[in-house]
Amino acid sequence: MTGARISARGLLASEWTKLWSVRSLWLTLAAAFALTIGLCAYMIVDGEMLGSEEAQDIPFGWTAIYPVGMLVLVVFGVLGVTGEYSSGSIRTTMVAAPRRTGVLLAKAAVATGVAAVLGVCTSVLLHGLLQLAGTVPAARGVSLFDPDMFWGVLGGTLVLPYGALLGIVLGSLVRNAAAAICLYFGVFQMGPQILPAFLPDSLAGVLDYMPLAALDVLRAGGLTSEPYGAGTAAFVAAAWIGVLGGASWWLLRSRDV
Amino acid sequence: MITAEHLTKRYGEKRAVEDLSFAVRPGAVTGFLGPNGAGKSTTMRMLVGLDSPTSGRITIDGTLYRDLPDPLRHVGVVLDARAVHPGRSAYHHLLAVARTHGIPDSRVAEVLDLVGLSAVARRRAGGFSLGMSQRLGVATALLGDPQVLVLDEPVNGLDPDGVLWIRRLLAGLAREGRTVFLSSHLMSELSLIADDLVVIGQGRLLAAGTAQEFVARAGAGTVRVVSPQSADLATALQGPGVTVTSIDGATLEVHGLDARDVGRIAADHGVVLFELLSRSLTLEEAFMRITRNALEYRTPQEAAR
Structure with a gap:
């Protein structure tokens, strides 16, 4: 045991172990991807895409379902953090890594990394199915790396790890599952629909900078630059994580556990 | 050596720990004694960095716990038995803790053996009795083979078997030359095992020293x-x-x-x-005499005694 000490690798390994050793946690993760794959596969085989007529002409149209998976991944991220607080195991965690910052980073890295890898596999699998089924004329014979396909699929796939990361951040911020999930639904999911009623018209444009609005731009794969381009969208999405993550990091460092 | 220097913790107006200074000498069993609510748990939580002191500090060999690169190898803590995710098995709980420090997996099996939980290691900790949870807590504390062990009310709520087990374990660890710092509100429990005592009441130091000094200080018999x-x-x-x-x-x-x-x-x-x-006074009587004046919550009848 000589030489045993806290390391980034150790913290990652610890979070990895935690993720796979609680059934509710990996079941939530599995459910997110089973749901995404199941719904998309049905749509692909059926040849029916979400939305208007034009949607049929978008080669990566099936990724319109990904936000459903993202929702479940937000819950997954939240549970990954709040489960520790509700069970009290957070005290064991913080005694083992008293500087705390590394724990938050490792937790975020593991959840986001796992969701990203599974997300990529999901997209590759569904693209393959799309080619096999041949039900979407616009996508027939279009390689995954064709720009018409690639950017849209990439943007769609990104929302999956983004959801997990947002869940981790919100969970760390409020430390309680119900509160974090309500916060997500209230502010981020429903906020853009409800808030315009309460905001003066001059401020309504602010809602374009909510994270889901930015993700919508990314998911469009360059087909639209309304209200801003993909670069700005990526920045907006990252800035939300940066600000919320920074706040939860600061609270984690300063609050007693 | 654990050293508290002018350690203070306030929650708003409420003072949990007030200007507390004491030292726990290495290689001895030190009982941390005080009535419920005296600030024992808060002090221990500050020792391992779960709570931040309002002022003052508490260190291990002069270093803040937070600044240790390998805290688990210096200090093992059992603060409360229920610091485990109920859905995780004892084995995976220990494994997750061990991995933070790169402690080999074989050590997990060792500590499970040491506390007698090997047979139930793969069962979910949520189904554990208090006694089993306490054993898991001790196993977690021992993972890094630390020189210092800190236990908060380790016998609280345990059945006689469990109490006996903890007592034997602590005596064994002390014989190996480890520093054991354990809190209790029961003097009778500590009198069986403690070499030194730190007594607090309402967050303030009431007495510190060897058990004999403590009795002498409490007054003549x-x-x-x-x-x-x-x-x-x-x-x-x-x-x-x-x-x-x-x-x-x-x-x-x-x-x-x-x-x-x-x-x-x-x-x-x-x-x-x-x-x-x-x-001469028993430790119990000495404790009662010293803490009587510092009791925060008591009935008028008790106060009049």
Whole structure:
């Protein structure tokens, strides 16, 4: 045991172990991807895409379902953090890594990394199915790396790890599952629909900078630059994580556990 | 060596720990004693960085716990038994903790053996009894083979079997030369095992030192004397700082004089003695005497005693 000490690798390994050793946690993760794959596969085989007529002409149209998976991944991220607080195991965690910052980073890295890898596999699998089924004329014979396909699929796939990361951040911020999930639904999911009623018209444009609005731009794969381009969208999405993550990091460092 | 220097923790107006300074010497068992709510848990939580002190500091060999690159190898803590995710098995709980420090997986099996949980290691910790959870807590604390062990109320709520187990384990760890710092509100529990005592009440230090010093500090013991002329003797013994209580017609209990003085006074007054017995305070009595003034919550009857 000589030489045993806290390391980034150790913290990652610890979070990895935690993720796979609680059934509710990996079941939530599995459910997110089973749901995404199941719904998309049905749509692909059926040849029916979400939305208007034009949607049929978008080669990566099936990724319109990904936000459903993202929702479940937000819950997954939240549970990954709040489960520790509700069970009290957070005290064991913080005694083992008293500087705390590394724990938050490792937790975020593991959840986001796992969701990203599974997300990529999901997209590759569904693209393959799309080619096999041949039900979407616009996508027939279009390689995954064709720009018409690639950017849209990439943007769609990104929302999956983004959801997990947002869940981790919100969970760390409020430390309680119900509160974090309500916060997500209230502010981020429903906020853009409800808030315009309460905001003066001059401020309504602010809602374009909510994270889901930015993700919508990314998911469009360059087909639209309304209200801003993909670069700005990526920045907006990252800035939300940066600000919320920074706040939860600061609270984690300063609050007693 | 654990050292607290002017350690203070306030929650708003409420003072949990106030200007607390003490040292826990290495290689000894130190009992951390105080009534419920005295600030024992808060002090221990500050020791391992779960709570931040409002001012002052508490260190391990001069270093803040937070600044140790390998805290688990220096200090093992059992703060409360329920610091485990109920859905995770004992084995995976330990594995997740071990991995933070790169402690080999084989050590997990070792500590499971050490606390007797190997047979249930793969069962979810949520189904564990308090005794089993306490064992898992101890196993977690021992993972890094630390020189210092800190336990908060380790016998609280345990059945007699569990109490005996903890007591033997701590005695064994102390024999290996480890520092054991354990809190309790039960003096009787600590008197069996502690070499040193740190006593606090309402967050303040009341006494610190060896168990013997502690008893001496609490004041002199009592002298019990049996005499057929107890009323005469009681009158003769009166003096400043002396209290004489009559137990029954023949027996007196004397505070403030030692047996030698009582015998001499009796002889001077020609009083016949049947029995003369001096008794020092037990740790329990010394604890009661020292903490009585510091009790925060008590009924009027208790206060009047």
